[in-house]
Amino acid sequence: xxxxxxxxEVSDLDFETAVLDRSLDVPVLLxxxxxxxxxxxxxxxxxxxxxxxYGGRFxxxxxxxxxxxxxxxxxGIRSIPQVTLFAGGRPVDQFLGALPEGQIRExxxxxxxxxxxxxxxEPAWGPLDEAEALIADGALAEAQALLDTIxxxxxxxxxxxxxxxxxxAASAPAGDPVALAARIAANPKDFDARxxxxxxxAHRGDFAAAFEQLLDxxxxxxxxxxxxxxxxxxxxxxxxxxxxxxxxxxxYLGMYLN
Numbered sequence: 001x002x003x004x005x006x007x008x009e010v011s012d013l014d015f016e017t018a019v020l021d022r023s024l025d026v027p028v029l030l031x032x033x034x035x036x037x038x039x040x041x042x043x044x045x046x047x048x049x050x051x052x053x054y055g056g057r058f059x060x061x062x063x064x065x066x067x068x069x070x071x072x073x074x075x076g077i078r079s080i081p082q083v084t085l086f087a088g089g090r091p092v093d094q095f096l097g098a099l100p101e102g103q104i105r106e107x108x109x110x111x112x113x114x115x116x117x118x119x120x121x122e123p124a125w126g127p128l129d130e131a132e133a134l135i136a137d138g139a140l141a142e143a144q145a146l147l148d149t150i151x152x153x154x155x156x157x158x159x160x161x162x163x164x165x166x167x168x169a170a171s172a173p174a175g176d177p178v179a180l181a182a183r184i185a186a187n188p189k190d191f192d193a194r195x196x197x198x199x200x201x202a203h204r205g206d207f208a209a210a211f212e213q214l215l216d217x218x219x220x221x222x223x224x225x226x227x228x229x230x231x232x233x234x235x236x237x238x239x240x241x242x243x244x245x246x247x248x249x250x251x252y253l254g255m256y257l258n
Contacts, residue, residue, distance in 0.1 A: 005059070006051045006052065007047075007048060007051055007059065007060040007061075007062065008059070008060075010061045010062065010063050010068075011064070011068045011071075012069070015071045019061050020086065020089050020090075021089070023088060027057070027058040027059075027085060027087045027111065028058065028060075029059070029060050029083060029084075030061045030063060030086060031043070031047055031063065031081060032063045032065050032075070032080050033063070033080055033081050034065050034066045035064070037080050040080055040081045042098050043081050043083075044062075046101050046104060047060055048060070050101070057113075065077060081098060082095075092111065093107070127147075127149070128162060131143045131147050134146065135166055135205075136205065140169055140170050143166055144166055147163060147166065165241070168202060168236075173196060175196045177197060180193045180194075180200070188216070188220065189220055189221070191225040194213045194214070194216060194217050195213070195232070197213050198229075207236060207246075211233060211236070211252075214229040214232055215249070215252050215253065215256060218230060218233075218253060218256045230257070233249060
């Protein structure tokens with residue numbers, strides 16, 4: 001709906017059809033004003049803004065009281081600006097004077113509900129977003145080619161994290177997950193099996209499962225394996241794409257080390 005249809009002039013001649021009859025279909029906000037009225041001139045732009053903001057949930061009719069004395073007399077207008085809301089063919093509420101925008105919104109919201117806020121623009125899809133999606137899909141060569149197109153001067157911290165994640169995904173560790181899980185079930189302190197299984201999980205992007213294995217090492221060992229697992233977790237924190245998984249891992253790593 002355009003500004004022209006949302007806001008229009010009315011007079012004594014068309015008041016009944018343009019305001020009363022129109023309000024049977026959509027609420028009509030009638031702004032009674034005059035050219036000599038300074039508060040009217042300050043109020044007008046606010047009403048124009050609000051009729052757009054509410055997106056057609058009401059229309060704005062503007063009545064010049066100097067040119068339409070019959071309506072002004074019938075409505076008992078003694079001071080302007082006077083703004084009246086019509087709905088269902090009759091006036092339902094009004095306010096006098098040039099109120100600030102916030103108070104006018106409160107007036108409208110009592111009868112119409114709050115204006116819908118415009119949706120936030122989605123962030124632009126950049127090359128790093130595309131590279132991350134390609135890594136998640138397993139298209140490693142395409143992701144590497146895309147990262148390589150970014151000039152050295154424009155490579156930021158996120159580029160570095162993606163490069164490390166890509167290197168991790170590209171270097172497949174040796175090991176059979178089923179056999180490793182069986183070794184761990186038989187001996188929970190088989191830290192070599194846990195470390196290898198963690199590497200397999202991280203390789204395929206399941207950092208939650210990888211951190212679980214490494215945290216178990218930190219919890220059970222008090223010597224070299226604990227430090228090796230800690231260092232590996234810290235390294236993978238930088239490449240894990242899920243902030244919640246990283247936060248969970250950091251929290252439990254701190255707990256287990258204390």
